[in-house]
Amino acid sequence: MPEGDTIHYAANRIRPVLEGVVPDEVRTPHPRFGRDRWPQRLAGRRVESVDALGKHLFLRFEGDLVIHSHLRMTGSWGVHPLGQRWKRAPRRAWLVVRAGDVEVVQFDGPILELMTAGRVRADQRIRGLGPDILAEEGLDEARFLRRLREDDPTRTIGDALLDQRTIAGLGTVWRTEACWAARIDPHRTTQAVADEEVLEAVRSIGPRMQRSAKDGTQNRGRTCYGLRGKPCGRCGTKIRSGHLGDDNRPVYWCPGCQD
Numbered sequence: 001m002p003e004g005d006t007i008h009y010a011a012n013r014i015r016p017v018l019e020g021v022v023p024d025e026v027r028t029p030h031p032r033f034g035r036d037r038w039p040q041r042l043a044g045r046r047v048e049s050v051d052a053l054g055k056h057l058f059l060r061f062e063g064d065l066v067i068h069s070h071l072r073m074t075g076s077w078g079v080h081p082l083g084q085r086w087k088r089a090p091r092r093a094w095l096v097v098r099a100g101d102v103e104v105v106q107f108d109g110p111i112l113e114l115m116t117a118g119r120v121r122a123d124q125r126i127r128g129l130g131p132d133i134l135a136e137e138g139l140d141e142a143r144f145l146r147r148l149r150e151d152d153p154t155r156t157i158g159d160a161l162l163d164q165r166t167i168a169g170l171g172t173v174w175r176t177e178a179c180w181a182a183r184i185d186p187h188r189t190t191q192a193v194a195d196e197e198v199l200e201a202v203r204s205i206g207p208r209m210q211r212s213a214k215d216g217t218q219n220r221g222r223t224c225y226g227l228r229g230k231p232c233g234r235c236g237t238k239i240r241s242g243h244l245g246d247d248n249r250p251v252y253w254c255p256g257c258q259d
């Protein structure tokens with residue numbers, strides 16, 4: 001599941017390949033881009049930086065052009081030596097950027113667009129993002145709490161933690177892990193959760209997400225997500241699962257020690 005750590009991990013792998021480099025080739029195999037002429041518009045331009053913000057990834061080219069990507073539930077990034085078999089079928093590649101003998105590929109990209117840097121800055125989807133849990137300087141906790149408390153207090157905490165305007169980077173896996181770590185039932189409303197509790201929740205997963213952003217180990221060491229019917233590692237009660245929030249996203253919790 002692409003969450004902030006997945007995207008930062010992708011950026012960390014793409015950066016050494018593309019940053020400071022003029023790509024040898026840019027291809028947009030998907031028919032949707034047939035008339036957009038990305039290869040021509042990006043030809044000869046150096047990649048100035050590769051960065052991630054929450055679940056968004058940006059390839060910034062000289063001349064103020066930016067490729068903006070968001071994978072939603074389905075997309076993925078791959079970094080492959082030329083000639084290596086890709087992890088998804090070639091027809092699912094939307095973007096291929098080659099530098100020397102390495103290809104950076106975006107598959108099944110629901111949001112993939114070429115924008116000017118000015119448009120990126122003005123874009124509400126990006127401007128409205130809350131503080132990034134994976135920010136290099138650390139999560140801005142004060143801003144996170146402010147955003148959380150400005151929001152509807154009757155919303156469940158499990159749902160609120162998915163709101164990218166409150167905190168950027170969490171998805172269904174990490175919100176579940178965060179609530180378990182802080183013994184918070186994700187169905188509790190935010191008004192019934194103290195600041196210290198919610199900070200404990202995000203602090204507990206921050207280092208794990210940072211590790212995953214470095215080495216791609218999101219699936220390792222899960223304590224609650226995906227473990228329905230298994231005994232809780234803390235109290236032995238069987239973990240339950242359900243759906244939560246407007247988007248009806250999956251959630252897991254231990255009824256024994258989370259309340």
Ligand SMILES: [Zn+2]
Binds near residue numbers: 232258
């Ligand atoms: Zn438990």
